[in-house]
Amino acid sequence: MGKHTVTSFDDELGHIDRLIRDMGDLAASMVTASIQALVSSDAALGQRVISDDAVMDARQRELDDRAITLIAKRQPMAQDLRAVVGAIRMAGDLERIGDLAKNIAKRVSAVGQSSTPRNLAHSIETMSAMVLDQLNAVVDKYVARESDAMQDLRAADEKIDVKYTAVFRELLTYMMEDPRNITACTHLLFCAKNLERIGDHVTNIAENAYYVMTGQQLPPNRPKLDETSLASPAA
Template sequence: MSTHTVTAFDEDLKEIQQLVRDMVNLASTMIDEATKSLISTDSALAKRVVSEDLIMDDYQRRLDDRAIVLIGKRQPMAQDLRAVVGALRMAGDLERIGDLAKNIAKRVDAVGKSSMPRELARSIEDMTGLVLEQVHGVIEEYEARNPEGLVRLRDEDELIDVRYTAVFRELLTYMMEDARNITACTHLLFCAKNLERIGDHVTNIAENAYYVLTGAQLPVERPKQDETGMPAPVA
């Protein structure tokens, strides 16, 4: 490619990568706000999370459009093509993370009809903290071009699975102790499962980022410690 073409490609790719960063930042905000609205039963904040999902969808559409145009105009190869395809895949996972955060926010009013025990609120907060560390970490390791860090981050999804199993057992205990807790705890179970699924999407992003940087695929099998057997929620 000529110098002009290379420069134009780099600028187009920077636009796409900026959209990925914007989606990561918005995903982090939505996860944080969704959990805060759940614990504080803040309906107004929950509605804001739901509305932010529309922004996430718009980011993905814009990224898709730019990536398709870039591939058509520049016909990238090798690592350049991996970078564009990787961004498309990452955007898909980030959009799903937005959906899962929105799903948590949608359950706020149902959970808010009964008070959440402080111990359980702390468990949900701790799980959210682990998830947010993963979300921030995956983009940091990718931008630092650190494949080893991406492998480590992928394996640390096990910590989220362990925390989810603990929350699951706590919720079952509350339900068995008092049947009046069943409705609220059922909603909380799905919220916790949404957080666990967000962790899975982050590992997908880590795998795609690793492929972009190295051209190699990570093994399909990865640590998985969700012992509940609970089905994934539907968006």
């Protein structure tokens, strides 16, 4: 059809898809390990997440270089161009997810000095499991080019926001009960916030993936709010 050999462009795009898949798998394993390190005070596991972040950065650079070379070489139009630019953006979101997991991992030692209440650890693990389901699904559905799934994935992010608000309130009550909890709880607050932000990046990926596949924007269905900025805590 166009100026380029179609199969070869598709091959290169397939390679970029595989890099997205790799980055998605790495992001998910970093999130899993960071939360496990956090709740079990496993400093060595936390360190592994921190060093994985360099691998993530390298993969993003590789994807960016390939994608930009592809644009410069092939001058793709319309859907092809959308796919390549979309991949660059998705890689940016996946790299940010890795950063956020690294930030959780860095807090392992600060939190580990105190004892996290068991209920709280459970809440954070639940939140993490929700985020991981979303992350794995968005990469799967993108690689399988299932555009219909994207709207549901974006809508499901609201559950993570609700959970975050609950964790935020729970953390405030622990701080109010006993000032000795305050330091650890502020670090856990940042960890919970990071999970909530990972959810937002998954939403970005879903929106981008939908646009790549359909050329349309997902209709805006809800304002993105961090509800804790409006709510008072449950006292």
